[in-house]
Amino acid sequence: MNANIHIVEDEQSIVTLVEYNLSKEGFKVNSSTNGEDGFKAIKDTNPDLVLMDWMLPDLSGVEICKLLKKNEKYKNIPIIMLTAKGEEEDKVKALNIGADDYITKPFSFPELLARIKALLRRSKPSVAEDIISFGDLKIDRITRKVYRANKQIDLGPTEYNLLDFFIKNPKRVYSREQLLTNVWGDNINVESRTVDVHIRRLRQAINLEGTKDLIRTVRAAGYSLDN
Amino acid sequence: MNANIHIVEDEQSIVTLVEYNLSKEGFKVNSSTNGEDGFKAIKDTNPDLVLMDWMLPDLSGVEICKLLKKNEKYKNIPIIMLTAKGEEEDKVKALNIGADDYITKPFSFPELLARIKALLRRSKPSVAEDIISFGDLKIDRITRKVYRANKQIDLGPTEYNLLDFFIKNPKRVYSREQLLTNVWGDNINVESRTVDVHIRRLRQAINLEGTKDLIRTVRAAGYSLDN
DNA sequence: CAAAACTGTTACAGTTTTATTACAAAAATA
DNA sequence: TATTTTTGTAATAAAACTGTAACAGTTTTG
Secondary structure (H helix, E strand, O other): OOOEEEEEOOOHHHHHHHHHHHHHOOOEEEEEOOHHHHHHHHHHHOOOEEEEEOOOOOOOHHHHHHHHHHOOOOOOOOEEEEEOOOOHHHHHHHHHOOOOEEEEOOOOHHHHHHHHHHHHHHHOHHHHOOEEEEOOEEEEOOOOEEEEOOEEEOOOHHHHHHHHHHHHOOOOOEOHHHHHHHHHOOOOOOOOOHHHHHHHHHHHHHOOOOOOOOEEEEOOOEEEEOO | OOOEEEEEOOOHHHHHHHHHHHHHOOOEEEEEOOHHHHHHHHHHHOOOEEEEEOOOOOOOHHHHHHHHHHOOOOOOOOEEEEEOOOOHHHHHHHHHOOOOEEEEOOOOHHHHHHHHHHHHHHHOHHHHOOEEEEOOEEEEOOOOEEEEOOEEEOOOHHHHHHHHHHHHOOOOOEOHHHHHHHHHOOOOOOOOOHHHHHHHHHHHHHOOOOOOOOEEEEOOOEEEEOO
């Protein structure tokens, strides 16, 4: 498991708890504490799954859910709604507005985890799977080994994370900023040009003599794993 | 034998008895006295085998069994159902809902043990076996002796446990935290750096002059038994 | 075509992570 | 209880990795 999860929740205690536990499970977690920021961050970072409070300051979780599900580009991001009241009625409503699952507070972490995993397995096998391939490039998250044309490749931690991120959404172009937040983490302070250097290192490691560069540079936009 | 077994049973006398005897056999045993807790604990600790009462307060054993067998992640955990009545009909029912074996109370401990071993041998050879190898490294759980290239090696208790854990999932990378909780135990207070020292001791003991290090360091991730 | 904007590459200093060692305290054993 | 073994930690050394800056090269724009 190596998915990016975005939490939109104004109760700091829940954010802290969930963030801590999900990180321990190997997820990359980002969070926002209000609807406005949350919506922006989701569009920006394209998480693999969203955990969202039902009620939120300003833009409500319900609204965001509707907006996302209406948008072709984001409609496939699974959304789990969190709510304080355990009314059946709300559950129906949640599913109606397009949420993929629904969990009532207080919830146990294992329960949340089970639901997250189930959703991910369904919606994004490439994120949930332990072994992913792209062409003759293979990455094994259990052994943390990377192969190109069946030959093992050594990657440093950052290059490994970068590749792991790229391979979840091949061909998609990510800006340096998106790569920084998704691979490096949220409130980190790193020059965006630093991405270039790691891209170079990754290229050097995964590209084979005489074959096409697996990483495509998109001028003024960013990079993508492509062929 | 070195498997984790979880018991879900509300009769304390049975729990105590079975727990005591299984521990003596080398199993790690945990137990819950009601269905709710049991289900949670099983999902949480992912035991190698479950021993479950047919009738339970709140969530019944039958229900838990069904739930587990429906879940991709837990469906392979072997389940032995315990029941007071020895009716053939129940046996059929048990097997129908996915239980792997069925034993009626009162039962003799040797009988239970035989069934447990049989199931484990079938489902998880690496856990059930008394002698496990990885390459020319061999570990005998009965005599608690370790061999490399047929020559016996002396290991301290912690190094032995570490190796025993590694060898169950060779090549898999474990973080220091995972190693601490799995080898040292759950609520223990040990510096994660201490793992490094024991890794060194283990390396020193099992590695042969002039051969590749059997333990792989994965920077920013942990260690694995590899070659 | 020149200027501007953007990307590629390199080297290196600084940082982080891991390895190794020695040692005192704790635990097991005789 | 004395002796031996094992343990965890802290300190230091070594190795690996990272980020930046500088400059070269390339592409786009005016």
